[in-house]
Amino acid sequence: MNEIMTEIKITKVKESRVNQVDLENVTMGFNFTDHMFICNYNNGEWHNPRIEPLALIPTHPAAMALHYGQAIFEGMKATLGKDGTPLLFRPLENAKRMNFSADRMGMPLFPEDLFVEALKQFTAIEKNWIPTKKGSALYLRPFIYADEPFIGMRAATSFKFMIIASPAGPFFSRKIKLYAEKKYVRAVNGGTGEAKAAGNYAAAIRPTEYAKAKGYDQVLWLDAHDFEYIQEVGTMNIFFKIDGKFITPSLTGSILSGITRMSVIDLLRSKGFEVIERTIKISEIIEASQNRTLEEAFGTGTAVGIAMIEEIGNNDLSIKFPEENPVSVMVNDTLNAIKVQDIKDEFGWIVEAK
Numbered sequence: 374m375n376e377i378m379t380e381i382k383i384t385k386v387k388e389s390r391v392n393q394v395d396l397e398n399v400t401m402g403f404n405f406t407d408h409m410f411i412c413n414y415n416n417g418e419w420h421n422p423r424i425e426p427l428a429l430i431p432t433h434p435a436a437m438a439l440h441y442g443q444a445i446f447e448g449m450k451a452t453l454g455k456d457g458t459p460l461l462f463r464p465l466e467n468a469k470r471m472n473f474s475a476d477r478m479g480m481p482l483f484p485e486d487l488f489v490e491a492l493k494q495f496t497a498i499e500k501n502w503i504p505t506k507k508g509s510a511l512y513l514r515p516f517i518y519a520d521e522p523f524i525g526m527r528a529a530t531s532f533k534f535m536i537i538a539s540p541a542g543p544f545f546s547r548k549i550k551l552y553a554e555k556k557y558v559r560a561v562n563g564g565t566g567e568a569k570a571a572g573n574y575a576a577a578i579r580p581t582e583y584a585k586a587k588g589y590d591q592v593l594w595l596d597a598h599d600f601e602y603i604q605e606v607g608t609m610n611i612f613f614k615i616d617g618k619f620i621t622p623s624l625t626g627s628i629l630s631g632i633t634r635m636s637v638i639d640l641l642r643s644k645g646f647e648v649i650e651r652t653i654k655i656s657e658i659i660e661a662s663q664n665r666t667l668e669e670a671f672g673t674g675t676a677v678g679i680a681m682i683e684e685i686g687n688n689d690l691s692i693k694f695p696e697e698n699p700v701s702v703m704v705n706d707t708l709n710a711i712k713v714q715d716i717k718d719e720f721g722w723i724v725e726a727k
């Protein structure tokens with residue numbers, strides 16, 4: 374990284390708005406912190422990284438992201454450590470995944486060291502916005518979008534990389550019900566499902582509304598070809614415990630590689646559990662439920678942490694999960710404890726933001 378890029382220009386607000394927000398009772402996504410990070414891309418390079426007071430950003434009506442959807446994002450959370458130091462969870466993994474998404478969507482890669490440095494400096498400045506209630510955190514949203522005004526189908530030549538943040542309370546504090554979707558699909562091999570592309574989420578909105586109207590919390594996506602193989606949930610990867618072993622769908626090309634997913638695999642293995650990454654048919658889950666080998670199931674994601682699953686169903690199907698899920702609770706508690714330094718981070722996942 375050249376020197377100009379490492380130097381992040383900082384302009385702070387005169388007065389923070391943090392006292393206007395009840396951080397102990399916040400819902401993610403409604404309140405935004407005092408500042409934003411911005412970096413511009415044009416003439417083939419990223420330049421002018423800066424942290425400024427949060428403000429509206431002037432956008433040309435022909436900005437290509439608005440028309441052709443060249444827009445990608447990341448999501449991660451900051452917590453406070455024992456001595457009050459802000460902590461990030463595996464930020465380099467988000468940097469790598471964002472560049473994977475950028476590459477797939479024909480967008481310029483962002484320097485990974487600047488991504489991590491920007492997050493550290495931004496989070497340190499917004500430290501007072503990190504809620505301390507159990508399961509709460511400051512949600513960080515890095516994103517890149519095409520801001521070049523142009524009408525026509527080609528990659529844009531001008532982009533913005535930004536980071537904004539929103540304090541978040543615990544997400545699902547109850548068990549969730551999933552709707553196994555057999556009409557709509559999220560992703561196909563060769564498509565953009567492996568990337569964290571904005572358009573993937575746009576395509577999921579209507580099916581999610583339908584699932585909610587039927588009394589479910591989220592969609593369980595199946596493969597686009599046979600509607601048989603389990604892929605992932607709205608904003609989560611999924612794990613099943615069958616006959617003592619954990620199974621999670623392998624990353625076959627249409628599933629987002631979750632950072633919580635990869636951490637849970639390592640954590641479970643470190644506790645002596647067998648974790649298998651392979652394709653899983655929904656019929657296997659039904660069978661395991663019938664022969665009583667289906668023990669637990671949970672979703673994993675930054676926003677939710679670990680979300681215990683109570684039921685998977687649709688119009689003709691209902692799979693109920695056992696009430697007790699001790700290993701899922703252990704995984705959730707351990708991840709949360711690592712994130713606030715209640716227990717030692719033996720994996721080296723935590724990065725101090727200072």
Ligand SMILES: Cc1ncc(COP(=O)(O)O)c(C=O)c1O
Binds near residue numbers: 675676
């Ligand atoms: C579609 C999808 N799958 C899985 C995940 C879980 O990924 P992570 O654990 O990195 O948050 C997310 C959330 O980012 C998501 O949007």
